[in-house]
Amino acid sequence: MRNITEIIVHCSATRAGMDFHAADIDRWHRERGWRCIGYHYVVDIDGTIETGRALTEQGAHCAGHNRHSIGICYIGGLDEYGQPCDTRTENQKASLLHLIHTLKEQFPQAHVYGHRDFAAKACPCFNAKKEYE
Numbered sequence: 001m002r003n004i005t006e007i008i009v010h011c012s013a014t015r016a017g018m019d020f021h022a023a024d025i026d027r028w029h030r031e032r033g034w035r036c037i038g039y040h041y042v043v044d045i046d047g048t049i050e051t052g053r054a055l056t057e058q059g060a061h062c063a064g065h066n067r068h069s070i071g072i073c074y075i076g077g078l079d080e081y082g083q084p085c086d087t088r089t090e091n092q093k094a095s096l097l098h099l100i101h102t103l104k105e106q107f108p109q110a111h112v113y114g115h116r117d118f119a120a121k122a123c124p125c126f127n128a129k130k131e132y133e
């Protein structure tokens with residue numbers, strides 16, 4: 001297993017209520033020329049936790065941080081006008097908390113961040129570091 005020191009939360013940058021899934025992200029990332037989906041987990045609108053890339057494999061979701069991190073993406077992150085917005089549903093909030101809690105048990109040395117802590121982006125459109133530390 002890789003040495004995991006960071007759990008990094010993302011949004012899919014899709015509009016509130018748009019019901020995309022891991023298979024869609026997998027397709028988008030392949031269209032970018034990547035091998036497959038860059039995230040390890042996707043949290044759907046209804047709270048379903050889907051698996052993407054295997055945890056043993058390095059992800060492709062945060063430049064300079066992929067080697068030692070796990071990437072989680074919730075579906076949403078934009079409001080109806082396409083502006084950055086915390087669109088997490090109650091089910092997504094519960095699933096994210098559950099998933100992060102489970103990963104923290106598995107990788108106690110890991111800290112939780114949002115993509116925006118490492119890049120000049122709005123992603124994941126809420127303060128993941130504060131909410132999950």
Ligand SMILES: [Zn+2]
Pocket residue numbers: 009010011061115123124
């Ligand atoms: Zn991101």
